[in-house]
Amino acid sequence: MKLFYSPGACSQAPHILLRETGAAFTLVKVDLGQHRTPEGDNYYELNPKGQVPLLALDDGTTLSEGPVIAQYIAERAGRQDLLPPVGSLVRYKVLEWQNYITSELHKSFSPLFDPRFDAATKALHVQQLGKKYAWVNSRLEGQAYLTGEQFTVADAYLFAVTNWAPNVGLDLSALANVLAFLARVAQRDSVRAALAAEGLAKAA
Ligand SMILES: N[C@@H](CCC(=O)N[C@@H](CS)C(=O)NCC(=O)O)C(=O)O
Numbered sequence: 259m260k261l262f263y264s265p266g267a268c269s270q271a272p273h274i275l276l277r278e279t280g281a282a283f284t285l286v287k288v289d290l291g292q293h294r295t296p297e298g299d300n301y302y303e304l305n306p307k308g309q310v311p312l313l314a315l316d317d318g319t320t321l322s323e324g325p326v327i328a329q330y331i332a333e334r335a336g337r338q339d340l341l342p343p344v345g346s347l348v349r350y351k352v353l354e355w356q357n358y359i360t361s362e363l364h365k366s367f368s369p370l371f372d373p374r375f376d377a378a379t380k381a382l383h384v385q386q387l388g389k390k391y392a393w394v395n396s397r398l399e400g401q402a403y404l405t406g407e408q409f410t411v412a413d414a415y416l417f418a419v420t421n422w423a424p425n426v427g428l429d430l431s432a433l434a435n436v437l438a439f440l441a442r443v444a445q446r447d448s449v450r451a452a453l454a455a456e457g458l459a460k461a462a
Pocket residue numbers: 267268269290307308309310311322323324325360
């Protein structure tokens with residue numbers, strides 16, 4: 259398999275999961291400014307959405323949409339700790355988080371990286387995100403991960419997007435549970451290896 263990624267982007271979540279599951283994969287770094295692969299190929303030809311993550315399977319099939327790629331990676335590896343089985347209630351709690359992270363957190367960060375939005379508009383988005391993170395913080399009270407004591411696909415996703423906070427002026431310093439969560443997840447071997455492979459300073 260090949261994972262098309264960009265350092266520190268949301269593609270970090272499936273990257274972590276590939277390492278959690280011990281899958282055989284190669285990383286392909288996409289230049290999201292130019293939408294080019296390292297070989298200079300037009301990335302839109304691989305993924306017409308122009309976005310990472312993209313997982314190219316060995317048979318040539320490609321999968322996009324991070325939460326779906328996460329589901330594929332966990333289920334392909336039979337890792338019911340990362341994504342509980344069909345019929346178990348906790349599966350729906352994990353999927354509930356996946357949906358919340360993708361629609362309420364991930365996509366609320368996007369305008370903050372867009373130079374077309376002015377400072378006042380960005381400040382409003384940061385304020386709204388702060389409220390959402392206060393709620394996430396309350397959900398993490400007394401537990402290590404989003405759905406309890408078990409690390410799941412949703413925790414990998416929350417980790418990847420929450421690390422954007424300092425880059426967009428989102429102050430999480432009052433949210434002790436979120437900070438403890440980030441520190442906890444950062445210690446996982448899979449996460450350390452993923453950050454190192456993405457060339458991010460934190461990995462050292
Ligand atoms: N719905 C997609 C969104 C992916 C996404 O927003 N990717 C961003 C990086 S975090 C991206 O590739 N942006 C570059 C672009 O849109 O051109 C998913 O969940 O995978």
